[in-house]
Amino acid sequence: MKKIKTVVIIxxxxxxxxxxxYHELNDLAITTSMSFDIKDDTYIVSxxxxxxxxxxANSNESKTSVTIYKGEGKSISSAYTALNKENPKVPYIGHLxxxxxxxxxxxxxxxxxxxxxxxxxxxxxxxYVALSKGTDAKSVLEVLSPLDSxxxxxxxxxxxFMAQYSDFVKKLxxxxxxxxxxxxxxDGDIDPKTKIDKIGxxxxxxxxGWANYKQSIGINILNNNTKSALLETSCDDKxxxxxxxxxxxxxxxxxYKDIPKLNIDIxxxxxxxxxxxxxxxxxxxxxxxxxxxxxxxxxGIMEDSILLxxxxxxxxxxxxxxxxxxxxYHKWEKLxxxxxxxxxxxxxxxxxxxxxxxxxxSSKKSLKENxxxx
Amino acid sequence: xxxxxxLSQLCxxxxxxxxxxxxGIISYISINGAKQDAWASIVISAVLGIxxxxxxxxxxxxxxxxxxFELNNYLFGNKIGxxxxxxxxxxxxxxxxxxFYNMCNFITLNYLTNTPNLFISLIxxxxxxxxxxQDLQVIARCLxxxxxxxxILHFATLIGLINQIDINNLKPIxxxxxxxIFSSCLKIIPFTVFPNILLLSVRKKDITNSKNLNKCIFxxxxxxxxxxLSIVFFVISVLGVKLSALYEFPEFQxxxxxxxxxxxxxxxxxxxxxxxxxxxxxxxxxxYFIKQYIKYxxxxxxxxTLNISIIVIATILxxxxxxxxxxxxxxxxxxxxIIPLVLYIINLGTIILILIKIKIKKYYS
Numbered sequence: 001m002k003k004i005k006t007v008v009i010i011x012x013x014x015x016x017x018x019x020x021x022y023h024e025l026n027d028l029a030i031t032t033s034m035s036f037d038i039k040d041d042t043y044i045v046s047x048x049x050x051x052x053x054x055x056x057a058n059s060n061e062s063k064t065s066v067t068i069y070k071g072e073g074k075s076i077s078s079a080y081t082a083l084n085k086e087n088p089k090v091p092y093i094g095h096l097x098x099x100x101x102x103x104x105x106x107x108x109x110x111x112x113x114x115x116x117x118x119x120x121x122x123x124x125x126x127x128y129v130a131l132s133k134g135t136d137a138k139s140v141l142e143v144l145s146p147l148d149s150x151x152x153x154x155x156x157x158x159x160x161f162m163a164q165y166s167d168f169v170k171k172l173x174x175x176x177x178x179x180x181x182x183x184x185x186x187d188g189d190i191d192p193k194t195k196i197d198k199i200g201x202x203x204x205x206x207x208x209g210w211a212n213y214k215q216s217i218g219i220n221i222l223n224n225n226t227k228s229a230l231l232e233t234s235c236d237d238k239x240x241x242x243x244x245x246x247x248x249x250x251x252x253x254x255x256y257k258d259i260p261k262l263n264i265d266i267x268x269x270x271x272x273x274x275x276x277x278x279x280x281x282x283x284x285x286x287x288x289x290x291x292x293x294x295x296x297x298x299x300g301i302m303e304d305s306i307l308l309x310x311x312x313x314x315x316x317x318x319x320x321x322x323x324x325x326x327x328x329y330h331k332w333e334k335l336x337x338x339x340x341x342x343x344x345x346x347x348x349x350x351x352x353x354x355x356x357x358x359x360x361x362s363s364k365k366s367l368k369e370n371x372x373x374x
Numbered sequence: 375x376x377x378x379x380x381l382s383q384l385c386x387x388x389x390x391x392x393x394x395x396x397x398g399i400i401s402y403i404s405i406n407g408a409k410q411d412a413w414a415s416i417v418i419s420a421v422l423g424i425x426x427x428x429x430x431x432x433x434x435x436x437x438x439x440x441x442x443f444e445l446n447n448y449l450f451g452n453k454i455g456x457x458x459x460x461x462x463x464x465x466x467x468x469x470x471x472x473x474f475y476n477m478c479n480f481i482t483l484n485y486l487t488n489t490p491n492l493f494i495s496l497i498x499x500x501x502x503x504x505x506x507x508q509d510l511q512v513i514a515r516c517l518x519x520x521x522x523x524x525x526i527l528h529f530a531t532l533i534g535l536i537n538q539i540d541i542n543n544l545k546p547i548x549x550x551x552x553x554x555i556f557s558s559c560l561k562i563i564p565f566t567v568f569p570n571i572l573l574l575s576v577r578k579k580d581i582t583n584s585k586n587l588n589k590c591i592f593x594x595x596x597x598x599x600x601x602x603l604s605i606v607f608f609v610i611s612v613l614g615v616k617l618s619a620l621y622e623f624p625e626f627q628x629x630x631x632x633x634x635x636x637x638x639x640x641x642x643x644x645x646x647x648x649x650x651x652x653x654x655x656x657x658x659x660x661x662y663f664i665k666q667y668i669k670y671x672x673x674x675x676x677x678x679t680l681n682i683s684i685i686v687i688a689t690i691l692x693x694x695x696x697x698x699x700x701x702x703x704x705x706x707x708x709x710x711x712i713i714p715l716v717l718y719i720i721n722l723g724t725i726i727l728i729l730i731k732i733k734i735k736k737y738y739s
Contacts, residue, residue, distance in 0.1 A: 021485075121484060169620075170617050326545035327545065329546035
């Protein structure tokens, strides 16, 4: 009996050593970025695969260590399957960093892409999602940073917020909120670089428009997506720049005959990064005046961003409807059917800003003022 | 001596059998039914669940030298007692089928997408079979080790997710229809409290330090509900209600958000292991219950015969789990709508019958 048991255990070691999903690392095509395009109702799916061997061989060279594969099909799944005809290895999207969706596809609706990524069990749903603006998504994928062998997009130092897939889907599903995605542009014809300074506004899953750089900063601040920003204001026909930190946006709602009025209170600490006019920064009144200037500037940006969403595109990208849904549920029940068409476009939103300038950087005075004294 | 079990081991078994459905089933029922008020349905089920729990504890304490099957024979005589015992075993068979299906579905969807369910079940069946062929002491020791391991993983999960919480996702509070909250609460009880009937397969006299038995089991019961509450709380507060309701296993998806100090990431596979271990433990103890049923109801004493019959039963149940739950849609419907009803009728029915019989017996004696 003991012999039989031993034989069975040894046999099991051979039979249960692996499973259907077993792949050697060498057989895997580790995908770091994906792009989705559409052309004449045909989906084009591309992905960037890391080539470890190539990277090792060219470690001292600035050559690429990635390969991009492209597949086309009438559906996203068929395009993804078509990719495998080119790629000799098994694609693995467990290490996906970023997904880029073309502007053209986003204008038609991106439920297909979202659903494909949602159902794929290998995808971790923690990657970034962005739009390609003015170019196809695959072209963005092809642009690599000279500092890095892989795509530099995910390590971007831009002050434009990059949305993660799960956050985007959450906003897509939630009541009283519309999602946003940052847009990536290609800068320069020869040796182009990626530039992220715009935000795409969605109504449901359809891209309806773009916010410019300043409006995008405003959207980020209003959505509490950023803690710091650079703010410029005029002084004596010149300019002063402050770095804002600890930015916090708070909403308070009041109701008159069931119609909401929102008060947005934005608070931030700041430090002067640059000042080009000869103001005496040691004078308390001058300093306070500068604070007021920055507050006005910030308020202007916020109001401009709100107007863009309210009047130009009629998309509640700030989630004010969602705020009412979560905090004033019974009011929301009365408003929800009219929110998108009637309430949000004419919603009374008052913005107040408070900037607390903490310091003037390493220098106490304005350099211009000192030069004039001389 | 071989059938002796310590109180802490019994508590660890209680913990595991109550949490075996915590992945996939409880969150599915509570979130889909009560939406963002899923926590409320869990709290109500914890309160209502005390009634069946105390019934089980009463039966466990009633005759110290008799287990559930011996008690049935003692109360109802051989024929009716055998019938009651057989009826009480039906929910256990259902649990095994559900556990097999749920575990395989979880593994297939999240770890091994191309591996057939049957193959996964077979892999797990081997250690289960080995463990069930051992006596109670060995089983209890193994399950106690699993319990310790699972507790560590629970804490790691808690620490990893704490900075991902967004309380706003739980709002608006108590706005779901009360009927939905109550109906999901009623559906939770059969998967959390009713499995405690398995504890009745152990005689009280076989439990060492059984002085504080009721108190300890009740504390474990409360802690289990705290854990279930924390699972649902983390799922909703991290993912939001609508996204949670969209995923097949939101508990697993939420683990993907874990990031400790921004360098300990991708831990979901490791952390989710304890759920698989809970299911294995529960299947083992369910099979132990059936083994005891066969032993005491049909008076089979030979270990070899008992083990063979258990292997046959487990294999049939494994195949049945693949046949009954043909796809996820059917499985979700059966698990959340039909099975709770069946469990209520059989489980509560038999327990009420036994309790009435005890009262009558006490009255006439």
